[in-house]
Amino acid sequence: MDADGSTEPEAEVAHGVRPWDGEWPEDPRYDPELLAKGDRRNVVDEFRYWTMEAIVAHLDERRHPFHVAIENWQHDLNIGSIVRSANAFLAAEVHIIGKRRWNRRGAMVTDRYQHVRHHEDVATFVAWAEAASLPVIAVDNVEGSVPVDRAELPEACVLLFGQEGPGLSPEAVAAASGVVEITQYGSTRSLNASAAAAVVMYEWSRRWAAGQA
Structure with a gap:
């Protein structure tokens, strides 16, 4: 005692x-x-x-106007961590595109406090984004992508992330109004998907939510 x-x-x-x-x-x-x-x-x-x-x-009274979307074709273990970051940066909603089931371990139960919506495929997700008048900003280091610190990042938008390894599907990249990447300085080709998502969400917050915490 x-x-x-x-x-x-x-x-x-x-x-x-x-x-x-x-x-x-x-x-x-x-x-x-x-x-x-x-x-x-x-x-x-x-x-x-x-x-x-x-x-x-x-x-819900304070949520920011950016959304987070994640393609889920291979049950990526990073999805839970991305949901956790979305909660930390107070995203309006998280969208899971593809398989409905996803590994929640990395979320550390933050999904209980974060609105999560499912879309069967990219086309269904894009239709939702268009109806909501939200531009889709894809995050991937593909040809033509712009460093996120120099790119236009609308206050109301959807940040779209792909799978660990293959990245975003060609269909998802084609549906985006802009594609951004994170500038890197080492030998690795890409950042871990959940780490990249946190960086981009922080960049959005730095621009639009500074001083609101």
Whole structure:
């Protein structure tokens, strides 16, 4: 037992907070179970003890106008990590193109707080983007791509990423209104897909969301 009377192991509280100490708040955003047992979730301190529904509702009030889309033909393990980054940069929505199932391990349960939509194929996705009046910006180091730090990056847009290895399909590149790449200086041909996605989302945030955190 700890000095404060708690039996919670230190290894566990390092990744969250203990049960609420003192009189419980009356705010309906708080989850009675989390108040009683502690909160071990991967959320920022502002959302400690909040219900999942309350967190999503709060995020929905602040979401940025960029979307993230990912082609999913080979069950790429990077998709979960890209969803996690989309949550971190507060994307409006994540779009999975192709196979409906995707490996959620890398998302670290952030998909519970991030809206995710499925499209059967590129054509269906493009039709949605056109109906939403959102330009599609493809991210791939193909011929004709422009370094993202010098490219036009609309405030409202969809950032489209491909699979690890093959990159974007020719159909996806052809459907995009612009193609950007990340400038590299070493010997490798490409960045890891999830790392590239984080870089581009950060570049969007640097331009359009600076000072909003």
